[in-house]
Amino acid sequence: MRHSLPLAPQFYVTAPQPCPYLAGRMERKLFTALQGDQAEKLNDSLSKQGFRRSQNVLYRPSCSDCSACLSARINVAEFAPSKSQRRTISRNAHLKRHAASPWATEDQYSLFRRYLDHRHADGGMADMDVFEFAAMIEETPIRSRVVEYADEAGKLTAVCLTDVLDDGLSMVYSFFEPDLPKQSLGSWMILDHVNIARETKLPYVYLGYWVPGSPKMGYKATFSGLEVYRHGRWQKMKGLEEYAEDTHPLSTDPIAEQVANISLPDSRG
Template structure:
């Protein structure tokens, strides 16, 4: 008997202030991920620029802006530059473990330190332990918490990640923000995901949305080769391309939970 697929219903949020570009508003289109085919639906939507948050897949759908662009790194062709290689050597003592999506007090304490230092007053600043548990544990797809620990056992980084059919999707990462002995942990976590994807023969690492004009998002385009999603599909690009890049980019505004 042929499996019965239910075509998903999509909804649109009301406009709200954009967290990335001053004076702009954001709006998202979203659908529920549930049932036995939630993973397949999430894979398909991920290929057209959707991101996952708990049991929902969403994508920017702003009326007057298209600054948010879905980007992904081509894992098999990635070659770290000199500074990235140095960073990988600096942190090669870390023990890395893929854990089931189950939260711990240690993870939450690290998240609170990270948010206080890097995103004070941001949309996640008031997150409590239950909010954190919901973000991590409410997942209908193949999800892990990747932990990064020092030789003595101290947790210094973590990333909520989905394994999709064609790659790893980095949902949210956080790390020790002010340790001079551990610079560049956020970059290192991305480098580790690219390595993991390549070893698993997964062609891509999805980094969420790159926002042209937002300094907070510029780190994403330091990993090359990188592809953006536009009207013609996924294409490689250089961030230094002219304003034509902005017009050719995919749907608009990103959510606060974007990686």
């Protein structure tokens, strides 16, 4: 199925498949190619409308009977670490950050494999080989960085593929040493990206999707200043009970209406 707007990118819909977050549900994605001279502008614009990047594709959940997946971002000006997060910052103070162009290395892939085998052995990326990993890291038509964290001995401990948007940092994919659970490295990378955003005067850190009721996504709700993209606008995150209606079949607009409501960047700029 294809839907398009005049003089605009073409939008497609994936076939339904089992949802990885909510049992008994089916997921479907609306997506478009990210290419050409307007790639950065398109990524900036659609990221503000709940889309995420995967290599040369921008996508957004568009399920037929559910709209529970909500794009989430931290408003940096309103973020303050909790006691637990301050402890996480202290525990990882020894880690050194290094940001570089998106280039895959053997050390990254070794860490990635350990992470997947320990945390997501039955996930959709479990069979990703080194060439597919390199494509995930390197195939980007926009301004992206690989942010690496190493310990005092120089051992690679955590990695995040990060896009630089015009209004923030988008954490595309992160992975870390699975044998260090007490260091809360996933949360630590988010906390450090808040610091990077402050250093570079960018107002937001985009975290991907938050799914109310999904244990896999619960950690995102622990960050203050969190906003979610819902009903066509960004709003402060509320209590779980506020999102119960989003799992109802009538909560989803028809695909054609969703596409018609997408704002695209001015191609004349």
